[in-house]
Amino acid sequence: MSDCLFCKIVNGEIPSKKLYEDDQCLAFYDIDPQAPVHFLVIPKEHLASVSSVNEKNDAVVGHIFSVIAKLTNKLQLGSYRVVSNIGGQAGQSVFHLHFHVLAGRDMTWPPG
Ligand code: AMP
Ligand code: ZN
Numbered sequence: 001m002s003d004c005l006f007c008k009i010v011n012g013e014i015p016s017k018k019l020y021e022d023d024q025c026l027a028f029y030d031i032d033p034q035a036p037v038h039f040l041v042i043p044k045e046h047l048a049s050v051s052s053v054n055e056k057n058d059a060v061v062g063h064i065f066s067v068i069a070k071l072t073n074k075l076q077l078g079s080y081r082v083v084s085n086i087g088g089q090a091g092q093s094v095f096h097l098h099f100h101v102l103a104g105r106d107m108t109w110p111p112g
Pocket of ligand 1: 005014016028029030031032033084085091092093094095
């Protein structure tokens with residue numbers, strides 16, 4: 001999608017600090033980290049949020065979770081949180097599906 005920030009990161013129009021890339025997804029560090037380790041994993045295909053996932057496109061979500069497991073194991077993150085905000089009230093600010101991976105500090109529950 002031409003006016004989507006994360007599509008621009010996928011196609012290289014906007015730079016990012018890449019952690020991992022393959023044909024289906026991209027992982028890069030968050031520009032405004034909320035924990036000592038904070039990166040995002042996104043599908044290369046534009047999907048607005050979890051609400052846009054369906055039986056035709058859901059394979060990429062499983063793939064993203066296997067990439068999250070691979071990266072967090074490689075980074076030796078024993079404990080971490082995976083978050084996806086859906087909609088403005090939940091705090092979504094970029095409307096391209098993404099999973100936050102946060103680690104390196106104590107986390108509170110429930111989230112604010
Ligand atoms: P959310 O608010 O859940 O939609 O998450 C969007 C995330 O994207 C926020 O944590 C932002 O800090 C992050 N973000 C925005 N612009 C960039 C960028 N250019 N590079 C990396 N992360 C970004
Ligand atoms: Zn997009």
